[in-house]
Amino acid sequence: MSTVFLVSANTNVEPYPVYPIGMSVIAGALHNAGHKVIQYDMLATGNSLDHLRCALTEAAPDYAGISIRNVDNVDSFTSHTNKYIHKAKRIVDVLKESEVPVIAGGAGFSLLPEEILGFTGADYGIIGEGERKMVELIARLEQGEETKQIYGKEKGIPGKEILVPRWEPQLLRYYLDQSGVINVQTKRGCEHCCAYCTYPHLEGHKMRVRPVDEVADELEMLCKCGADNIFFTDSVLNDRGGHYLQLAEEIIRRKIKISWCGFFQPGPIENDELALLKRSGLQAMEVGTDATSDATLKGLHKSFTFDEVMEFNDKCVAQRIPCAHFVIFGGPDETMETVREGIANMNSLNNCVVFPFSGIRLHEGTPLFTRAVKEGLIRGNQSLLEPFYYFSPQLDKDEMNAALTEGFKKRRDRLFPPDEGQQRINIMKKFGFRGILWDQLIKFDDQPGNKIPSQSLRDSAHAS
Structure with missing residues (x-):
């Protein structure tokens, strides 16, 4: 069997550093197949190409893999675009110095495979x-067989066969120290049809859920x-x-002591x-x-109305659950x-907190x-390696951005422009806060009965 050197190329720390579970899932599969696997994280090792060269020399691998999580920072409002793909190219250049086959993958790569393969x-x-x-x-490569350059999508792996990441203790310690947050996946796929979203393209429209017992086992291991x-x-x-409700019940039954957050779609919830x-x-x-109005929600193929967003938010406020709404103008x-x-x-x-984005x-x-x-x-044939919004x-666009800046400037819980919101979060980091951080911007009234429902606030806003 072979030695495989895997590299996570992601060095983004906004809003906080994220453990490279994609790389660790691949590492687990290769380990189970009998290969020796080395997981190398550019962020955890100081983002140094010289350090990477030394690690490669020491490992002397037979194959190298690079996980490309993002192409750019998807922020149209900034005067510059953070093009992560250029960093990935420099990493590939170093990997190729070892004269071993380099295999690219990851969510970012999967969006533009031919272009990224050619570019890197x-x-x-x-x-x-x-x-x-x-x-x-x-x-196939070990056996000297002819193989295609790009392995295309296949039918999604059933939920019960999705592998647990091969958690690397040193990386776990790093991310616990840097952010205090560890990411876990309970299912793959997306059953929604949002007009802009790439999740169905990457993972399919069918939800494939991992067994609740297995996810709970993973949570217990991470707690230890x-x-x-x-x-x-x-x-x-x-x-x-x-x-997700079954998982919550299992967490309670096992008395797993965690705080957790996740992505939710607003809509009917009891x-x-x-x-x-x-x-x-x-x-x-x-x-x-x-989106922020019924017209634009429909334009994005959303399955709910803004009244349902308000009802969802009010129910969360009643339970004192902080919400951050991500919206695009x-x-x-x-x-x-x-x-x-x-x-x-x-x-x-x-x-609640609102993260507005432009474009x-x-x-x-x-x-x-x-x-x-x-x-x-x-x-139709335009390259998207350079971001297009x-x-x-x-x-x-400029009139809209000016209106957004003016409309949200007096609200500490409305984080626009996006880079200004990140600056506020960075300040909290400097004061030692760990976790998702934006929830610190919400202060619930100690007397819930005194709250004004969102519907009343909305009516007042439109009447003014």
């Missing part, structure tokens, strides 16, 4: 879930290693089948379900509200009228990309 100079690439395909590719703050990285945690989640350790919710059917309506709507939401980074294979081509905003042709 990697020898092979794997699209989508890679644990089985990585083992198969190396087996000192991890008590968990972020569930599923595309949407609150699935229609209720797997008070007793929220109470159950809170008893299991729910600390906060990151909510994919995405400038999407399909956005006008200056809906921008003003959206600002008023978001400011009417009670006791939508386009990716081929999404309904929004198809719409942008039809609207003449982009060519969708803005509704019915508005002026």
Whole structure:
């Protein structure tokens, strides 16, 4: 069997450093197949190419793999774009100095496989879930067989067969020290059809849930290693089948002492379900509200209305559960009228944080990309290695950004522009705060009966 040197290329620390579980899942698959695996994290080793060279020389691997999590920072508002793909190229250049085959993969790679393979100079690439395909590719290379350069997507791995990451103790200690948060995946796939989203393209439309017992076992193991703050990285945690509720019940039954957060879609949820989640350790919710008015929600193919967003938020406030709503301005059917309506709507939401973004980074294979081509905003064959952002042709981008800046400038819990919000979070880090951090911006009233419902606040905003 072979020695495989895996590299996580991600060095982004905003909003906080994230453990490279994708690399560790691949490491587990290779280890189970009998290979010796070395997991190397660029962030945890100081982002030094010289250190990487030394580690490669010491390991003397037969194969190298690079996990590319992001292409860029998807922030249209900044004057510069953080192009992570250029860092990935420099890493590949170092890996190729060892004269071993270099295999690229990861979520970022899977969005632009041909372009990234050509740009970085990697020898092979794997699209989508890679644990089985990585083992198969190396087996073919070991046997000297002819093999294609890019392994395309295949049918998703069933939930009960999704591997637990091969957690690396040294990396665990690093991320616990740096952020205090460890990420865990309970399912793959996305059952929603949002116009801009790449999750269905990467993981499929069918939710594939991991056995609740297995996830709970993983949580217990992580707790023994000192991890008590968990972020569930599923595309949407609150699935229609209720797997997330079963997991909450199991966490309570086993008395697993964790605080946790995850991605939620706003929509119908019962008070007793929220109470159950809170008893299991729910600390906060990151909510994919995405748009700020009924017109723009429809334009993004969302399955809920803004009234449902308000009801969801009010129920969370009643349970004293902090929510952060992530929303995008400038999407399909956005006008200056809906921008003003959206600002008023978001400011009417009670006791929550809002992360507004400007424009939508386009990716081929999404309904929004198809719409942008039809609207003449982009060519069908245009390279997307350089980021291209969708803005509704019915508005002026600069006028919209000015309105957003003015509309949110007096709110410490409305973090726009995005880089300004990150600066506030960085200040909290300097004072020793760990975790998701944005929840520190929410102060619940000690007398819930005195709260003004969001609907009343919204009516007042539109009346003014």
